[in-house]
Amino acid sequence: MELIYFLIENIVKVVMVFAVLMGVVAYLTLAERKILGRIQVRYGPNRVGPFGLFQPIADGIKAFFKEDVVPARADQTLFVIAPMISITAAISLFAVIPFGEYIDFLGRRISFTIANLDIGLLYVFAIASLGEYGVVLGGWSSYNKYGLMGALRAAAQMISYEIALALSVMGVLMISGTLNLVEIVQQQAGWHWNAFYHFQFFPFIFYIVCALAEINRTPFDMPEAEAELACGFNIEYSSMKFALFFMAEYAHLVAVCAIATTLFLGGWDGPFNLPPALSWIWFAAKTGILVYFFIWQRGTFPRLRYDQIMRFGWKFLLPLTLANIFGTGLYMVLTG
Amino acid sequence: MVISLLKGIWWFIKGIGLLVASVFALLKGLRLTFSKFFSRPVTIRYPEHKREVAPRWRGIHYFERDEKGDTCCVACGLCVAICPSQCIRLVAVELDGGGRYPEQYEINTVRCIYCGMCAEACPVNAIKLGRNYEFVDYRREDLVLDKGRLLANAPKEG
Numbered sequence: 001m002e003l004i005y006f007l008i009e010n011i012v013k014v015v016m017v018f019a020v021l022m023g024v025v026a027y028l029t030l031a032e033r034k035i036l037g038r039i040q041v042r043y044g045p046n047r048v049g050p051f052g053l054f055q056p057i058a059d060g061i062k063a064f065f066k067e068d069v070v071p072a073r074a075d076q077t078l079f080v081i082a083p084m085i086s087i088t089a090a091i092s093l094f095a096v097i098p099f100g101e102y103i104d105f106l107g108r109r110i111s112f113t114i115a116n117l118d119i120g121l122l123y124v125f126a127i128a129s130l131g132e133y134g135v136v137l138g139g140w141s142s143y144n145k146y147g148l149m150g151a152l153r154a155a156a157q158m159i160s161y162e163i164a165l166a167l168s169v170m171g172v173l174m175i176s177g178t179l180n181l182v183e184i185v186q187q188q189a190g191w192h193w194n195a196f197y198h199f200q201f202f203p204f205i206f207y208i209v210c211a212l213a214e215i216n217r218t219p220f221d222m223p224e225a226e227a228e229l230a231c232g233f234n235i236e237y238s239s240m241k242f243a244l245f246f247m248a249e250y251a252h253l254v255a256v257c258a259i260a261t262t263l264f265l266g267g268w269d270g271p272f273n274l275p276p277a278l279s280w281i282w283f284a285a286k287t288g289i290l291v292y293f294f295i296w297q298r299g300t301f302p303r304l305r306y307d308q309i310m311r312f313g314w315k316f317l318l319p320l321t322l323a324n325i326f327g328t329g330l331y332m333v334l335t336g
Numbered sequence: 337m338v339i340s341l342l343k344g345i346w347w348f349i350k351g352i353g354l355l356v357a358s359v360f361a362l363l364k365g366l367r368l369t370f371s372k373f374f375s376r377p378v379t380i381r382y383p384e385h386k387r388e389v390a391p392r393w394r395g396i397h398y399f400e401r402d403e404k405g406d407t408c409c410v411a412c413g414l415c416v417a418i419c420p421s422q423c424i425r426l427v428a429v430e431l432d433g434g435g436r437y438p439e440q441y442e443i444n445t446v447r448c449i450y451c452g453m454c455a456e457a458c459p460v461n462a463i464k465l466g467r468n469y470e471f472v473d474y475r476r477e478d479l480v481l482d483k484g485r486l487l488a489n490a491p492k493e494g
Contacts, residue, residue, distance in 0.1 A: 039369045042379045300369040301362070 005108070013114050017094055025250040026056035032250075032295050039299035063243035071143050071236050078141035083241045086134025086248035092127045093255035096120040098182045100268045100280030112268075112280055113182055120181035121173065124259055125166055128214065131252060132158045135216070135223055138245065139233030150232025153306060154223035157213055160313040161220075165210035167321035168203045171328035172263045175200070185267030193266035199331055203324050204264040206317055208293075211256040213313065215249065218298040222306055257290035258283075265290075394452045394465040397443055397481060398489035407487060409462035411436040415454035423447035424454060443481045445471065466491060 030045065030052065037044025045052035070079055100112035117123055132154065139151025172194050176184045188194055195204040213220035223232045234245045261267060261283060270282030304312070380387050389395070402408040411428035427440040443454075455464050466489060473479050481489070 035373065038373045038377065041372055041375060042377045043381070046381075296369060296373070297366065299373075300365045 009108070009110055010114065013110075017099075017114060018091070021091065021094060021251060021254065022247075024254060025247050026060065028250045028254065028291065029059065029246070030055050031291075032298075035292070035295045036299045039296070060243070063240055063246075066239040068239040068241065069236070073143040074236065075141035075143070078137045079236075080241070082134050082138030082141060083237065083244035083248070084134075085137065086131055087244045087251065089127050089131030089134065090248040090251035090255060093124060093252070094258070096123050096181055097255070097258045097262060098185050098267055099258075099283050100278070101276035103277040111182070116182050117180065119179045121169065121179040121184075121263075124181075125162075128252075128255075129158075129162055131248070132162075134245070134248065135233050138237065139223070139235075142233075142236035144236050146229045146231070147233055147235050150223045150229050150235070153229075154216065154233055157216075157220065157222050157309060157313075160310060161210045161213035161317075164206065164313055164317040164321050165214055167318070167325065168206040168210055169263055170321070170325050171198075171200050171203045174325070174328050174332060181262050181267075185262055185269070188266040189269050191266070191269070193264065193269070195264040198328075200264060200328070203321065203328075204260070206321055206324070207260055207264065208290075210317060211260065212294070212297075213309070215252045215256055217253070217294060219301040219304055220309055221303060222309060253294060254287065254291060257287045257294065260290055261286040389467050389469065393467050393469070394450045395468045396445070396466055396471045396489055397448075397454070397463055397486060398466045398491070399483070399486040400462055400464055401487065401490060407438065407441075407462055407483065408460050409438045409441065409458075410460055411438040411441075412459060414457040414459065415463060418453045418457040420451060420453060421447045421449050438483065441483045441486065443486065445479045445481055446476055 033055075034044040034052070045055045048054040048058045070076060095114045096117050098111070098113040098116075102109050102111045104110075135154040135158070136151045139147040139149075139154065172184065173179065175194065175198050176187050178184060184194075188197070191197065194200040212218075216223050223229075229235070234242055237245060265286045268279035268283045270279070270285075274281060399407040399409065411426060413426055413428065416422075416424045416426045423444040423446075425440065425442040425444070426438055428436050429439045431437050450465065452465050455461075463486070468489070471479075
């Protein structure tokens with residue numbers, strides 16, 4: 001009986017997270033276009049429905065009915081699998097993220113985490129690096145020179161920044177002494193947010209920068225550099241396959257923001273305490289602010305050159321994140 | 337030894353200075369876009385709101401009407417002669433009273449470059465360029481203005 005309850009609980013949680021995530025991703029595409037438009041002193045999409053609110057639905061229908069083209073000389077299997085890898089990896093990241101504290105429902109205490117893994121953070125990095133395969137294989141298998149170059153750049157850039165990304169959260173790891181994301185959040189309760197309380201502000205910045213590179217966002221969007229590579233790795237993709245890449249990109253964006261919130265900004269901890277069942281509001285607010293920042297900086301910064309990105313990653317971020325590990329160690333020794 | 341140490345320290349200070357300056361520059365950019373985010377969009381939402389055209393705007397042509405409601409064109413052919421893109425076709429007839437009248441008058445607006453030379457050349461101010469710029473159609477033939485359509489294009493009185 002307990003097993004059935006467990007199954008039902010988890011299926012409901014998975015469906016809820018999936019549904020909410022897909023809704024967020026759909027409206028994030030609209031939000032991005034709206035915010036970029038506002039930054040460029042124009043309105044953005046405002047034709048479909050009030051304030052353009054039905055735009056994501058129209059886009060979805062359009063993507064669904066487009067012709068699905070697979071290049072004749074492409075590697076058919078990999079070409080089809082690549083977007084699936086991308087979206088699966090992006091969505092799987094949400095399995096370990098603690099959205100809120102818990103909710104008492106029908107006499108059961110249900111936590112807001114799908115899987116409370118002891119190695120949550122490790123899982124996140126494993127899955128996040130799996131997502132790169134989608135981009136790399138997608139570009140490589142499409143038999144297109146721009147796709148191949150996008151894939152090459154993606155491989156080089158993502159591997160470089162993955163290292164700095166992993167190193168930038170080591171400070172948090174050392175302080176909390178656990179990989180369990182729920183415990184990391186619990187330790188930050190009561191304003192002891194890692195970003196401010198434990199001198200992890202610079203690692204927080206490093207994490208944001210590396211995350212931008214990791215999800216191929218604008219200052220680091222080498223793999224798809226519209227101007228040079230004509231959309232790079234997804235150049236040959238059309239219809240729903242392209243839509244999958246697109247959704248994966250935004251799901252990944254939400255995921256890295258949610259992880260930043262969890263690790264550095266205290267997760268569901270907020271300025272004043274909400275009941276545990278509503279604690280996800282703080283989490284959503286913080287993630288939303290980070291997502292806004294990601295869109296905002298896209299409207300601000302131009303794309304870096306490929307060698308600049310590499311130099312920045314290896315000669316600047318890597319030494320500084322290593323120095324941060326040293327500094328955090330010193331801080332822990334000194335404060336006990 | 338000492339010199340290289342000093343060089344190293346100088347290099348380090350310069351690097352920090354450069355870093356602070358570049359971060360400051362990034363923040364300045366973010367501030368600009370943030371202020372633009374809250375400013376009013378300059379977009380004119382076209383079908384609902386229309387742009388006011390300039391006073392000397394040269395839009396689609398029309399025939400000025402005389403007191404009988406007909407065109408006052410005297411079919412002199414000056415507009416045909418001056419038109420740089422040669423898009424005006426005129427068939428003139430001699431009237432019994434001695435005047436000339438345009439039997440057929442067509443402006444091919446696909447070829448027209450809206451220079452306004454026809455209006456400049458007209459001795460009786462019969463043809464003018466109006467202020468309407470919304471002129472589209474599905475077929476090329478429908479973009480040729482004949483005498484009737486030119487008369488209909490005239491702006492309403494008052």
